[in-house]
Amino acid sequence: MSTDHVLPVRPDYNADPTPDPVVVARVKALESLLLEKGVLASETVDRVADLYEKEVGPRNGARAVARAWTDPDFKQRLLADPVAACAELGIGGMQGEDMVVVENTDEVHNVIVCTLCSCYPWPVLGLPPNWYKYPAYRSRIVKDPRALLRGEFELDVPDEKTIKVWDSSAEVRYWVLPQQPPGTEGLSEEELVELITRDSMIGTGLPRTPDSPAGAR
């Protein structure tokens, strides 16, 4: 197997993050045809994709959260008008849908769901994880969020904390502004970004702490 290709120019993979719409559509078309024809099982695709999606997709959301933690004025703007605040960071892609950011506090823990299907704030969080689409998550997170979070996500929300479940729709996508972990006040925005997981913005997890293992969601 040849691995010794010599490139005339060392490519800069981060130079142009703007996806070519044709390529994006082509991949979607290929996936939908392969699934439709039964060439592929959607679980197989999702399992492989999930190894990477949980790191790449939520990057935009993590940037917004880290900025909110370090800049109180930005935080106010993010809570008041998330679409405009995200646009300040170059995060776009919402097409007519509204976005609402719900803030975790000492009193309230928020978690998002789409009970109808799988609406998800994809411009900030990327593609939804498999389980987000499963009927079991969609019904149980509404019926007994505390037990579900504890049993399936190992997230213990203290009894004195209220859990609010936000049901997204085609019109409004919710996502969670997690609380900054104690002891991280001195960290830079870039360092904070690394702590902010996808699940912490769904509400099924908390941000990492600097000493927790990398690779946690």
Add this chain to the structure above:
Amino acid sequence: MTAVTDVTGTGGRVEEDCRPDVERIVADLPGQDLLPRKEGELAFSAPWEIRAFALAVAAHRDGRFSWPEFQGRLVAAIDRWERADPAERASWSYYREWLQGLESLLLERGLVDADELDARTHEFLHGVRDPKHH
């Protein structure tokens, strides 16, 4: 996460199942020096790249082609890019070549039809297939 029951279903458990396999595949990919990485792990710059990656790996895992067959297509696509004239080489994307390799293999095997693929792409491009709900 270590969920093993219904809600997360394929969650933690399956990830552990398929990660070693996928890593073996990744370690064996052609053009290692071209493969975008960050801290040793594969680095993707857009969601479509992950989907394209996953489609090829999944099709292989579901027995649609052997991995060396796909590797051959990827090598050919990269070779073509390298031999193209400089104007065409202005932008490089490993996963563009990946997609091209995958497409050629699927078309040749008759697993996808070229006209159908064009038509479906057109539908996605023009929002016919991308319901607002997702």
